[in-house]
Amino acid sequence: MSLNIAAGRITLARTDSTNAEAFRRAPDLKQPLWILADEQSAGRGRRARPWVSPIGNFYGTLAMRVTEPPATVALRSFAAALALRDAFVAITGLADNFTLKWPNDVLLNGGKVAGILLEASGDTLAIGIGVNLIGSPPPSAVEPGATPPVNLLAETGLRLTPNAFLDHLAPAFAAREASFQSQGFGPLRQDWLAHAARLGEIIIARTGTETRQGVFESIDDEGNLILRMASTTLAIPAAEVFF
Incomplete structure (x- = not known):
């Protein structure tokens, strides 16, 4: 490159x-x-x-x-x-x-x-x-x-x-x-x-079809949002985040 x-x-x-x-x-x-x-x-x-x-x-x-x-x-x-x-x-x-x-x-x-x-x-x-x-x-x-x-x-x-x-x-x-x-x-x-806002805190991630609430745990090597919920941890590639 x-x-x-x-x-x-x-x-x-x-x-x-x-x-x-x-x-x-x-x-x-x-x-x-x-x-x-x-x-x-x-x-x-x-x-x-x-x-x-x-x-x-x-x-x-x-x-x-x-x-x-x-x-x-x-x-x-x-x-x-x-x-x-x-x-x-x-x-x-x-x-x-x-x-x-x-x-x-x-x-x-x-x-x-x-x-x-x-x-x-x-x-x-x-x-x-x-x-x-x-x-x-x-x-x-x-x-x-x-x-x-x-x-x-x-x-x-x-x-x-x-x-x-x-x-x-x-x-x-x-x-x-x-x-x-x-x-x-x-x-x-x-x-x-x-420098991430609300890292380790509860946030809401809203896609076009679903709204999920959980702890903003990290971002992964592909830039996905890592959201820890009560029963699972998700890697979310695209969403609107609300505090």
Whole structure:
């Protein structure tokens, strides 16, 4: 696998979504490319949920070529989450305030401050990242029981532009990607668990058809959630987690 992780950067005034823009640019992609947009008209999160995109927040996608099997490619969501946390801590100095929520959210003081959406097409991976830098939806805009959204400005008093945030995020991701390529998922898994929200506590994991409650025990070598229930222990590859 390649160790070429140097990435370019472009900033757009407006696009439908930075992930969609990444795939439009895929035929001409010569190296990893960060795509920022000041505004998105059709931003989305997991399960095609709309992502509210007011001007001033961070909407970015890293487009990159990948050659690994899909299951390996998907582990980059953990690299992205760790890189986000690395960037937040470098900016704020608040190491204890940022935690990671399985499978792909970053929490600040217990509220969701950032989310990640991985999408792949052919040999192109789009790592979409949304960060609430200066604004966040009201709690009423999320489904009941979901983690309430927060933003960096309200929680810390720090006002940051998207490009300034990327100045921290891009090298943080490059470092995590280099670790992933040279050492595999093991070190990422260990670091992710060290900052996992509600590890060892009771959580609810909801799929499209079932709701399960149990102790969040770990994640395995494939990134699955390990949920210990009264009669069994399950490895769950995809679910919505509620606290």
